[in-house]
Amino acid sequence: MHTPTERVRRAKRSRIRTMFDLAEAQPPERDLVRLEVGEPDFDTPEHVIDAAADAARAGATHYTSNAGLPACREAISDTLAREYGVRHGADEVLVTVGGMEALLLAVLSTVGPGEELVVPGPTWPNYETQAALADADFVEVPMPAETGYDLDADRVIEELGPETGAVVLTTPSNPTGRVFDPEECRAVVEAAADCGAYVIADEVYLGLTYDGDARGIAAETGHPDHVLTVGSCSKTYAMTGWRLGWLAGDPHVLDEATKVRESTTACASSVAQHAAIAALTGPQEPVREMRRAFERRRDLVVERIDAIDGLSAPRPEGAFYAFLDPAGVEDDMAFARTLLEDHGVVLAPGSGFGETGRGKLRLSFANSAERLREGFDRIERALGER
Ligand SMILES: Cc1ncc(COP(=O)(O)O)c(C=O)c1O
Structure with a gap:
């Protein structure tokens, strides 16, 4: 029997997907705030x-x-x-x-x-x-x-x-x-x-x-x-x-x-x-509208990060991600699990983005302002309990 080749074995499983799968495996009645996914929440025009x-x-x-x-x-x-x-x-x-x-x-x-x-x-x-x-x-x-x-x-x-x-x-x-x-x-x-x-x-x-x-x-x-x-x-x-x-x-x-x-x-x-x-x-207005919505959420995200003790992130200038630095977190995967299991908010662990990302968390703001606010309330509680 042939084993899989070295080149396919070297391919790593995505840690974003790990969080996605863990979130999917939660009981359906759990009210999760899903901020791990990297895709627009809008429909195609x-x-x-x-x-x-x-x-x-x-x-x-x-x-x-x-x-x-x-x-x-x-x-x-x-x-x-x-x-x-x-x-x-x-x-x-x-x-x-x-x-x-x-x-x-x-x-x-x-x-x-x-x-x-x-x-x-x-x-x-x-x-x-x-x-x-x-x-x-x-x-x-x-x-x-x-x-x-x-x-x-x-x-x-x-x-x-x-x-x-x-x-x-x-x-x-x-x-x-x-x-x-x-x-x-x-x-x-x-x-x-x-x-x-x-x-x-x-x-x-x-x-x-x-x-x-x-x-x-x-x-x-x-x-x-x-x-x-x-x-x-x-x-x-x-x-x-x-x-x-x-x-x-x-x-x-x-x-x-x-x-x-x-x-x-x-x-x-x-x-x-x-x-x-x-x-x-075709018409570009739907694109401009989505971009304006992302920009408003970006502003909300920056405001919430600034207001939470022990949390910082570079100001996002594009895309729909904030790369959070929760002070004192070393094992980002363990903290991402705690956030999911104990607080119902799902983020991607920073170590999924290479060694430089260790200890950080990626938050996707491709979600409504209301869910983002709820997500930040939960993150704030989790940080307060550490
Ligand atoms: C940095 C980056 N490049 C490329 C892609 C590929 O996206 P797609 O294949 O949907 O165009 C993604 C998707 O998440 C991405 O984040």
């Missing part, structure tokens, strides 16, 4: 659903080309230029099954066995698994808590060398909500380019910033050819279940990635591609 249903009825139910429908690639190319200053022709866009597939394809195409995938921490956990699947080494570079985990380019650059395949920069960040300083991003891209490495810009939250619009990393650098831009309809358009994202950048990498995906997913769902065209080219 109506006109997007109509467009998808119309397309399906009109026969758009077949495979598309590997790279995606030309109209969908065009819509993504236009959106990247209009919203984020990132200029790639439609032929430099691959439509993917969520940002997730785009990231995996980018990692597989740029980081070879034994090479390194370098990521500032705290970090979304999936990159580590993707490095394992590429038989590559994962290098987490801790960012300074004192500056709210802003990108410190010098720390990243120190880790770069001939063994570096790619660096992932996630802005706005999951789990901290930080929007990275463009100057620091530019410095990392330049250093990566000098090593012949790529920067994978994970910008799935770029449509959700609250203190001014952000531009894509590729727009900020003299080496856009060394930046692979990952985006998605999931968060900005409340479309997580449609599984529609993109990878844009260097046509040589895209060519290889397009070839590989014939053997993985073949193409993104045809119906979802029609939904994405409607989302990207």
Whole structure:
């Protein structure tokens, strides 16, 4: 009998999922405040659903080309230029099954066995698994808590060398909500380019910033050819279940990635591609409305954190996460369990976001103001009882 391969055994189970599963296993009558989940609580805008249903009825139910429908690639190319200053022709866009597939394809195409995938921490956990699947080494570079985990380019650059395949920069960040300083991003891209490495810009939250619009990393650098831009309809358009994202950048990498995906997913769902065209080219008011709602919740979250003794967090500038530092907590997993079991509030343990996250907790504010208030009341009680 063959054992599972080393590369699949190296993949870690998500600690966010562990909390999700523990919460699901609670008796149904328990009134839990669920703040562990990383997806918008809004429904997909109506006109997007109509467009998808119309397309399906009109026969758009077949495979598309590997790279995606030309109209969908065009819509993504236009959106990247209009919203984020990132200029790639439609032929430099691959439509993917969520940002997730785009990231995996980018990692597989740029980081070879034994090479390194370098990521500032705290970090979304999936990159580590993707490095394992590429038989590559994962290098987490801790960012300074004192500056709210802003990108410190010098720390990243120190880790770069001939063994570096790619660096992932996630802005706005999951789990901290930080929007990275463009100057620091530019410095990392330049250093990566000098090593012949790529920067994978994970910008799935770029449509959700609250203190001014952000531009894509590729727009900020003299080496856009060394930046692979990952985006998605999931968060900005409340479309997580449609599984529609993109990878844009260097046509040589895209060519290889397009070839590989014939053997993985073949193409993104045809119906979802029609939904994405409607989302990207149709009325943007529903998106603006959702962003305003997230911003109001962000303000509420900041206000509550400031008012609770022994609790602090960097001010979230984008996405819908606050990375809480509960003073004196060392075992964040144990504390997350206590919060769930004794107080009925569910958060993601910080150690699920790499070593840098140890002792912290991620709170998702993709929930109503009323539930957020209740969640903070419970967190405050739990901290008071320690
Ligand atoms: C940082 C980050 N990147 C990428 C993704 C991928 O999202 P999707 O595949 O839904 O586009 C997520 C989802 O949670 C995320 O948090």
